[in-house]
Amino acid sequence: MKLRLDKFLSLAGLGSRKQVKTLILKGKIKVNQEIIFQPDIKIDPEMDRVSFEGKEIKYQKFYYYKLYKPPEVLTSTKDKEKTVKDLLPPDLPGYRELFPAGRLDKDAEGLILLTNDGELGHRITHPKWKIPKVYEIEIDKSLEEEDKIQIERGVDLKEGKTKPAKIEFLSLQKTRLKIEVTEGRHHLLKRIFGKLGYRVLKIKRIEIGPLKIGDLQPGEWKPLTEKEISALKGLLTG
Numbered sequence: 001m002k003l004r005l006d007k008f009l010s011l012a013g014l015g016s017r018k019q020v021k022t023l024i025l026k027g028k029i030k031v032n033q034e035i036i037f038q039p040d041i042k043i044d045p046e047m048d049r050v051s052f053e054g055k056e057i058k059y060q061k062f063y064y065y066k067l068y069k070p071p072e073v074l075t076s077t078k079d080k081e082k083t084v085k086d087l088l089p090p091d092l093p094g095y096r097e098l099f100p101a102g103r104l105d106k107d108a109e110g111l112i113l114l115t116n117d118g119e120l121g122h123r124i125t126h127p128k129w130k131i132p133k134v135y136e137i138e139i140d141k142s143l144e145e146e147d148k149i150q151i152e153r154g155v156d157l158k159e160g161k162t163k164p165a166k167i168e169f170l171s172l173q174k175t176r177l178k179i180e181v182t183e184g185r186h187h188l189l190k191r192i193f194g195k196l197g198y199r200v201l202k203i204k205r206i207e208i209g210p211l212k213i214g215d216l217q218p219g220e221w222k223p224l225t226e227k228e229i230s231a232l233k234g235l236l237t238g
Contacts, residue, residue: 006039012057013093062117063094069112070218075103110205111213123236130182134207140199142174147196155192209235
């Protein structure tokens with residue numbers, strides 16, 4: 001697959017298309033040791049060697065990052081309000097094509113996967129694949145045992161019964177919980193607990209399939225390891 005040189009450089013995180021065009025026109029870019037001045041020249045990213053100021057720029061088709069979304073940040077790529085992409089540096093490799101795979105409510109926090117791999121992103125969010133997502137939540141009063149059992153079996157919402165969930169208590173007061181679900185309906189947790197008379201005070205997602213938030217702090221991000229990418233794709237084969 002051949003790409004325009006300026007697009008390749010932008011995808012590699014060297015800057016916006018306008019910025020990389022300027023670098024090319026200034027003679028800062030070499031292809032196979034030859035200075036190139038044409039931004040629209042086509043290259044083969046897997047065969048041609050592209051360098052900037054003596055440093056080779058490696059080709060990578062897909063990028064995967066995990067990020068800790070703080071509360072009040074939107075899970076989108078562009079908005080008048082602050083979004084998860086605003087937490088990333090614009091020169092991050094793959095930045096321009098990254099999108100969040102799945103959503104978190106504005107007031108929720110926790111793990112988000114950002115990628116430019118459309119197929120993987122779609123499969124993570126599609127209910128067919130039943131990717132488990134784990135949350136730590138806080139509710140306004142102690143969860144009664146019969147309500148816990150009902151949530152784990154499924155709660156009737158307007159568009160149908162929810163899929164089975166798993167709940168673990170994190171406090172003696174039974175107001176802090178860990179819950180695992182395999183679907184992503186709009187405001188799912190708030191609606192499940194609200195249906196049974198509880199108010200959700202805090203939501204933090206800590207796992208998406210094999211991905212864990214780990215030691216990430218609010219606003220921090222890091223690339224997925226090869227092991228994490230392999231584990232994630234392993235759930236989505238077939």
